[in-house]
Amino acid sequence: MASVTATATAIRRGTGRVRRSWLIVGTLVAWVLLWIPLRGHDTLPLPVAQLRPLHQRLNDLNVYIGNHRASSPFFTGFVNVIRSGIADLTTFLQSLISQPSYDRPVPVVGWLGVVALAVLVGYVLANLRMAVLAGVGFACFGLLGVWQESMDTLAATLAAVLICLLIGLPLGVWMGLSRAVERTLTPVLDFMQAMPTFVYLAPLTLFFLIGPASAVIATFVYAVPPVIRITAHGIRGVPESALESSRSLGATGWQSLRTVRLPMARRTIVLGINQTTMCALSMVTIAALIGAPGLGQVVVHALETLDVGTAFNAGLGIVIMAIVLDRVTTAASVRVEQGYRRGVGAAGLGGSLGGRLSRRAGRRLLLAGLGVLAVVAVYLSYTFVWAAVFPASDSGGLLGSGVVRGINAVDHWVQLHLNSVTDGIKNVASYGLINPLQSLIADSPWYLTCAVVVAICLAVAGPRTLPVTAICLALLIGSGVWQDAMVTLSATLLATVMVMVLGVVFGVWMGRSDRVDRVLRPVLDAAQVMPAFVYLVPFLGLFGTSRFTAIVAAVVFAAPVAVKLIADGVRGVPAEVVESAASSGSTAWQTIVKVQLPMARRALTLAANQGLIYVLSMVVVGGLVGGGALGYLVVAGFSQISLFGKGLAAGVAIVMLGILLDRITQGAARRGGARSGRSYWMGRTY
């Protein structure tokens, strides 16, 4: 009887799926048929230099705030206090490690001291391997000839991360304890992460002016959500049984938080810190546009003269810093976990007690040794020029000048020899894919496109998603930049399809072979951290200024996430299933298509969702290389005062597109039988 019911459900679900695919096909066919007579009508276009009343009102607000900054108590008593507090913190950190300070021509601690401290911190937080990695990584900054800039970046990043933790950790704990707080904070955090950074650069400078303070706040807005979310997740994830037993021992809420929840969530919390640090680092170049000091400045500055080599060299510095910080904090979270397990298990396991004690003594001795070394190194670098200023820093560093020359030579060769091929690719993609799709989406009347979006939403995500969809569409129309939003939407969809193709191909390859995984993973990590600005210039040479260039840039940024997620999904398919498929005579291709991909379905939808969000976060960068539409408007709004309001509206439109696409893909994942994740927006996924 039970099996009959199960079969019936399966059939019903099967026919439901078939009916849904027909609905989608039908919608698309109807769309094209209606598009033919209606195209070009009611598309709500708006030329770049023209404004709607909403944009004009935002402009007026901008001017008003500028004129009242000096007199309003809100500014003198509140905003300016925050601003100078953050500026002081940043300046203090800079004076320690990067900028001449306290009447000295060099910072307090020179390179030798900083390297020794990095080794020490690496050991304290993690282990000897990480200590060596930190030391070598920091030495690389000097060898690349970007020591001072790297230290500026480090100081600014540290300041931002400190503020994130100061505010994020308590909020995260609170959110983990209270459902009401969670419900209030989640949409706010979603918004903070989906909002393209460029959008709030302009309003931020309006309140906090240019300089390190604004840069740190911009970084904060982008980097604080992961630590809040992940901390809350960790606090909430503590097993009920553990809480139960502490309660039965008569612990108060505060006591059980301190003795049970926090210790058991420690590892997760450290992971949150890791994610926040990575997010902060990924803001380095963008923050440079509003006066953040450091490596980002070098990148932006070098690109003014199309000096790809120098930009790459500085980008390499950012990548190295990201690797060091990521690996050390990841290792720290593992250590925290082991420490906790050891603490819990110590009582029962008397046997290995002696060995553990001697290991601990060894660690303590090594720690003391490294500590002494660090003190000596700091003293030396405070006192002597050779230990304060990295050798050969005037001539571009021992390795740096070579890197710059090499990359410039490669760049030149590529531009000279590959251009005709790449130009062909661009034209085929533009005329064959981008133009038709854009014409369909952006040249349809607004009511037609809205109807199609609603129909597709109903078909793939179900009625639950409908209210959000309707609100997003209404706000998109209200923003006054509907047609630009539709142009951006079509480019985003295409880019996401390309991301998924790459994701499936490389993800399956990586998931099936450990060796491939070991080779590809570091490359993917680097592609995610290398500032997009660095590879934009060579792309410009290859593909010209076009929407295709913008799409390629987005794909390079978003593909690594999708590849990693799919690889993990394929790897997660139980080995027995794969083996039994192979033993029953399936070819490798059949195993992939019939077993591994279907079973990794959840990973696939998650990859599509994350791919979309990452692509959207590159829309603005795409605007710098010919992507046009919303991305260009945001950039223009940031730099032209008369377009301030329009840029802001365009930024909101990007967020609306993000929420729309996120909710529809999540709804689809829910319906597809995958266990519903809550919001997947967790910043970078490693």
Added chain:
Amino acid sequence: MLRGTRWVRTVALLAVGALALSGCGSKIKSGTSASASHKPCGTVNLADNPWVGYEADVAVISYLATNKLGCTVKKQNINEQVSWQGFASGTVDVILENWGHDDLKKQYIDQQKVAVEDGETGNQGVIGWYIPPWLAQAHPDILDWHNLNKYADEFKTSESGGKGQFLDGDPSYVTNDDALVKNLHLNFKVVYAGSEDALIQAFRTAEEQKKWVIGYFYEPQWFLNEVKLVHIKLPAYTPGCDADAQKVACDYQPFDLDKIVSKKFADSGSPAATLVKNFRWTNTDQNDVARDIAENKMSDDAAAKKWVDAHPDVWQSWLKGT
């Protein structure tokens, strides 16, 4: 335990070695040695806008202020319009090369009264429509804008929707190109490259590979030393012909570039304020320095020093009164 003692020994050895090293090497001296012949200068915040001509101005001024007047110069790398905000807060003291911006002058000089005009730089700025030199040679008649429509098809790209493509660059530059295309009845579409990098790269590729490109550009600009883009003359500029942004049908106004400083800085009596006020040079001077920075890859300071050493008579007049 054995491992432990070995570590202690190594550490001790290293520490002794380090102490021995400390015997040699030069010590860091506190304080900077400013020349005593001038008034104390303090800190000067120079806005450093993102084009190389501007950077050349900054390089020379900052070299002179640091080495001749003993000032501490802070360069703020920010874009044109954002720089103006800095006057109110004191994060920016000087904009060394201002291109027009009557709206900003109104807001910050007339309304907020935080900035003042500080005289011309001596550089003439020309904005306009440019094509790569090979194109001007191959089709000389294109230099007359009336013939642009004849060639519109050649400028077509995947981005321009069936019309000729006209390329615009950095979003922070105020352009009339959309209105010009419309009002001159040209069969072109303005495509927004989105950044100056993108625009320069397009012109560079166009000249190397004989491609058809037309776009917005300006002088003085270092890139013109590498590829001598040719200016297409539009109907001549007359004062007021660009008053209504939607109806513009004339060429861009030629600018006499000027300097803007914060009111506080102007009244401070700092020798740097005098230096900035007296600063005046030619397009050739600026291009020389800009070329050294952009093409010869010299550092700002090195390029400035080269120019300063070669033109003592020019800059010595700027120091009068400090």
